[in-house]
Amino acid sequence: xxxxxxxxxxxxxxxxxxxxxRHNPTKPDLGWIVSSVPAAAAGVYTRNQFQAAxxxxxxxxxxxxxxLQAIVANSANANSYTGSKGAANAAEEQQLVxxxxxxxxxxxxVASTGIxxxxxxxxxxxxxxxxxxxxxxxxxxxxxxxxxxxxxxxxLQFKINGTVCTISGVAKGSGMIHPNMGTMLCFIxxxxxxxxxxxxxxxxxxxxxxxxxxxxxxxxxxxxxVLVMANGQSGAAEITIDxxxxxxxxxxxxxxxxxxxxxxxxxxGATKLLEADVTGAADALQARMxxxxxxxxxxxxxxxxxQDPNWGRIIDALGNTDVQLAxxxxxxxxxxxxxxxxxxxxxxxxxxxxQAMTPDTVKIAIDLGVGDSAGQAWGADLTYEYVHxxxxxxx
Numbered sequence: 001x002x003x004x005x006x007x008x009x010x011x012x013x014x015x016x017x018x019x020x021x022r023h024n025p026t027k028p029d030l031g032w033i034v035s036s037v038p039a040a041a042a043g044v045y046t047r048n049q050f051q052a053a054x055x056x057x058x059x060x061x062x063x064x065x066x067x068l069q070a071i072v073a074n075s076a077n078a079n080s081y082t083g084s085k086g087a088a089n090a091a092e093e094q095q096l097v098x099x100x101x102x103x104x105x106x107x108x109x110v111a112s113t114g115i116x117x118x119x120x121x122x123x124x125x126x127x128x129x130x131x132x133x134x135x136x137x138x139x140x141x142x143x144x145x146x147x148x149x150x151x152x153x154x155x156l157q158f159k160i161n162g163t164v165c166t167i168s169g170v171a172k173g174s175g176m177i178h179p180n181m182g183t184m185l186c187f188i189x190x191x192x193x194x195x196x197x198x199x200x201x202x203x204x205x206x207x208x209x210x211x212x213x214x215x216x217x218x219x220x221x222x223x224x225x226v227l228v229m230a231n232g233q234s235g236a237a238e239i240t241i242d243x244x245x246x247x248x249x250x251x252x253x254x255x256x257x258x259x260x261x262x263x264x265x266x267x268x269g270a271t272k273l274l275e276a277d278v279t280g281a282a283d284a285l286q287a288r289m290x291x292x293x294x295x296x297x298x299x300x301x302x303x304x305x306x307q308d309p310n311w312g313r314i315i316d317a318l319g320n321t322d323v324q325l326a327x328x329x330x331x332x333x334x335x336x337x338x339x340x341x342x343x344x345x346x347x348x349x350x351x352x353x354x355q356a357m358t359p360d361t362v363k364i365a366i367d368l369g370v371g372d373s374a375g376q377a378w379g380a381d382l383t384y385e386y387v388h389x390x391x392x393x394x395x
Contacts, residue, residue, distance in 0.1 A: 001251055006153040008136055009166035009191035011036040011233030016139030019128025021114075021121065022076035030128040031143030032072045032097065033170075033187055038107055039231035040193075041068035042200035044207045046224040052080035053090040054110040055225055061094075061106055066196025068229055069107035071187055072097045073144050074125065075172075076114040080222040089120045096129050111185050113146055113172065113223050144172040144185055152262040158251040160244040163236035165192040169255040173224075173263035184211070186226040186259050192248055193232030194239040202249055203228050210256040213288055213377040214264040215296040228252070264378035265361075272381045273361045274304055279374045280367040282324040287368075287375030290323045294364060294377070301382035307357040309348060311339040314364065329369025335362055342369065 008014060016031030018024075043062045045055050062068065072093060079086050090110050098105040112120070141151035155168040173184030203226065211226060232238070239248045265273035276294045281287035294300055297317040303310045311332050318325060328343040335356045338346050362381075 001158040004155050006155045009189050011231045012189050013134035014140040015132045015135045016143030017131040019124050028139045028143035029076050030074045031140035034070045035231040038067050038069045039229040040196035040199050041229050042203040043227045048222045050222045052223040053086040054112045057090045058109040068109050069103050071109040073111040078114045078116045078223045079112040079120050080116045141170045148172050154258045156251050158247050160236035165234040165236050167251050169259045171259040184224045188228040190230045191234035194230045206253045210260045214260045215379045261378050274379045275363045276377045278366045280369045281373040282371040284373045286323045287373045291375050291377035293317045293321045295379035304362050305381035305383050307354045309353040324370050331367040333365045
């Protein structure tokens with residue numbers, strides 16, 4: 001498996017256009033991803049009780065037959081908490097794309113992101129859809145951005161019985177990010193061949209250790225979803241339990257983890273990507289819970305922003321969980337500088353520790369000392385700019 005410059009896998013096209021949905025006069029805000037043939041599809045969705053209209057529609061669409069051929073997405077408007085009219089608008093958008101591509105509406109997924117509670121401007125949506133082409137540009141990645149500072153993409157190649165396959169991910173997410181996902185969209189495409197039900201099992205299993213391990217601000221959005229499409233156009237043999245499953249699973253997990261990290265590192269106003277690496281846990285779930293608790297602590301986030309090695313805040317975050325702990329066994333380090341070793345606080349040189357915390361990535365290593373399991377979580381520091389951005393989001 002190797003990383004390559006971003007490219008769509010065989011048989012996939014995309015485009016993004018400015019449909020005048022957002023104030024920026026040039027930035028794309030409407031786009032699609034299209035497969036040349038129907039593709040196996042899988043999805044995971046927000047657990048927010050107010051699932052947006054496009055989330056409900058796409059979830060129901062994929063559940064029918066685990067197939068998609070196109071995904072249409074817009075920014076600037078979430079089409080969330082918009083009632084029956086919002087649902088009708090999402091369905092109309094699905095039908096418009098189907099008609100334009102001459103495919104069944106049941107093969108079109110719909111996604112939206114942006115402000116909650118506003119109806120889609122359907123005349124602008126309709127006009128924008130007519131401009132979309134089947135290209136290989138990077139405009140789609142920009143079309144789904146909201147407060148993101150940059151687009152988020154990755155492409156990997158792997159082999160199935162000697163045949164090269166490509167898997168690529170495109171994501172957006174910056175604020176309203178919390179475990180169980182949150183204002184994040186991720187679309188993964190591959191030219192490998194795999195049954196839709198098996199693909200769903202893999203996606204559902206690996207979301208727990210990737211996207212559900214990121215947190216920026218503790219708020220879970222109404223619109224987040226992760227969709228995977230596999231169109232089989234590489235020519236490789238079908239992935240099954242007995243053929244190529246390990247290779248495909250490794251590649252899928254790598255894409256999901258990298259997308260999760262890119263989202264966490266681009267948290268609104270963030271200056272640092274925070275990573276918690278927990279070892280020595282009683283089981284994998286407890287390891288993930290511990291890592292998530294540390295990354296989710298606003299006090300820890302603020303300390304990381306201020307380059308303040310206040311490891312007591314990490315202790316506090318761990319102590320507020322139900323994770324099995326032993327004070328005498330706990331070890332903590334920040335960017336390889338030991339803070340606590342087997343329950344014993346270390347003498348620290350404040351300037352030296354602060355210097356170690358200056359990089360863009362801060363890794364908090366925690367050994368619980370009670371077992372053999374490990375887990376990770378990712379997030380961002382808490383900055384003045386975060387408050388500024390979210391104090392004026394709708395205006």
